[in-house]
Amino acid sequence: MIDIIGLIFISVGFTFDVFGCLGLVRLPDVYNRLQAATKCVTLGTCSILFGTFLVVGFNAAGIKALLCMVFLILTSPVAAHAIARGAHRAQVKLWEGSIVDRYKEDKEGEF
Amino acid sequence: MLKKKRWLIGAVILATAIILILVRPFPFLFYPDLPYVGFLGRALYIIVLACLLCLYRIWKGPTGADRIVAIDILGIMIVGLCAILTISTNRSWYIDIGIAWALQSFISTLALSKYLEGKGFDD
Amino acid sequence: MRSRIVLFLIALLLWSLLSWMPDWQHLLVGVFVALLVAFLTGDLFAQRAHILRRLSRYKYFFIHYLPVFLKECFKANLDVAWRVLHPALPINPGIVKVKTHLKSDTALTFLANSITLTPGTLSVDIDKDNGILYVHWIDVKDKDIEGATRIVVERFEKLLKKIFD
Structure with a gap:
């Protein structure tokens, strides 16, 4: 029974992976792509790892899967934040349909 | 016209994926006496398809930032691939590869975004 | 010194x-490695190690913060999936400015991570001196600083203030 729950977690995981990569292809600029891809792929991979833990059980591989899950939840938003900051400092333009850019207004004189 | 062509390409990719998933699981790296091998093999097909979408963004991305985003996402997704390989081959060292890949991918993403800022590495 | 002890325990x-299952050989090597790590990088780990001893913070973290965070995370994924699969791409993006009252580094890190994994928002930069976060929002509902603060930040700020400050 617990194996079936683990396999359901794995299927949710790869579905969200595919959605995230579809967003990476379809959305128009860097920041939107970063949003869609980071959210969907982080939750998808964490769900796959939790499913792995449920199927494998409390042995070496299961514990390592849990550790890897915690590590991914902690680090992937930090990586997204670093890429977004770097892209804005490298003056990558926002999509032309964007409404407002307070960051550029505030940082106008620094570059 | 361009939009119609894009939808056509998407439909072709989707049809290929569905045919591949329905026909047979991944033909190697599997031990047929382990449980759930058919399901996990088809799951590997879907994750490899998502990785191909990432590779499209790396190949086509108009700026460097797009490519860095795609590299980051590809690294996270390969961790999931390693986890599925752990179950389907019953070898527990695949998840070790996953942990090491996650660490190294995070550090390389930080270094690449530092490079993107244009300040060099020693800031 | 307290920070080194905390880092030693966490590393062990x-x-x-x-190295599951731990037996005495693994633990012996682990003690030496953890001592080395704590000796080399211990003073960077926690500046205010004394707040780790108060148990009510753990209670707030696991009972109040974590369920809210997981629920918002799942809602964020459904939201992104809906936007991506919609044929017309219903997005309305922009970078807005929000205010925060949190001061410590750990609290700001957790706030930025929570903002990144909740629906529609991604933290771009932090101005620590003035307590200002720049947030990329995929569907801008309010351009003002107060309105955006009310929608984006306030769900997490009270909880994080109780946990980390």
């Missing part, structure tokens, strides 16, 4: 989880 726990 991590080592024994990575």
Whole structure:
């Protein structure tokens, strides 16, 4: 029974992976792509790892899967934040349909 | 016209994926006496398809930032691939590869975004 | 010194989880490695190690913060999936400015991570001196600083203030 729950977690995981990569292809600029891809792929991979833990059980591989899950939840938003900051400092333009850019207004004189 | 062509390409990719998933699981790296091998093999097909979408963004991305985003996402997704390989081959060292890949991918993403800022590495 | 002891305990726990099942040989090597790590990088780990001893913070973290965070995370994924699969791409993006009252580094890190994993928002930069976060929002509902603060930040700020400050 617990194996079936683990396999359901794995299927949710790869579905969200595919959605995230579809967003990476379809959305128009860097920041939107970063949003869609980071959210969907982080939750998808964490769900796959939790499913792995449920199927494998409390042995070496299961514990390592849990550790890897915690590590991914902690680090992937930090990586997204670093890429977004770097892209804005490298003056990558926002999509032309964007409404407002307070960051550029505030940082106008620094570059 | 361009939009119609894009939808056509998407439909072709989707049809290929569905045919591949329905026909047979991944033909190697599997031990047929382990449980759930058919399901996990088809799951590997879907994750490899998502990785191909990432590779499209790396190949086509108009700026460097797009490519860095795609590299980051590809690294996270390969961790999931390693986890599925752990179950389907019953070898527990695949998840070790996953942990090491996650660490190294995070550090390389930080270094690449530092490079993107244009300040060099020693800031 | 307290920070080094905390780092030593965490490193030993991590080592024994990575070399599961722990027996005495693994633990012996782990003690030496954890001592080395704590000696080299210990003073960077926690500036205010004394707040780790108060148990009510753990209660707030696990009972109040974590369920809210997981629920918002799942809602964020459904939201992104809906936007991506919609044929017309219903997005309305922009970078807005929000205010925060949190001061410590750990609290700001957790706030930025929570903002990134909740629906529609991604933290771009932090101005720590003035307590201002720049947030990329995929569907801008309010351009003002107060309105955006009310929608984006306030769900997490009270909880994080109780946990980390």
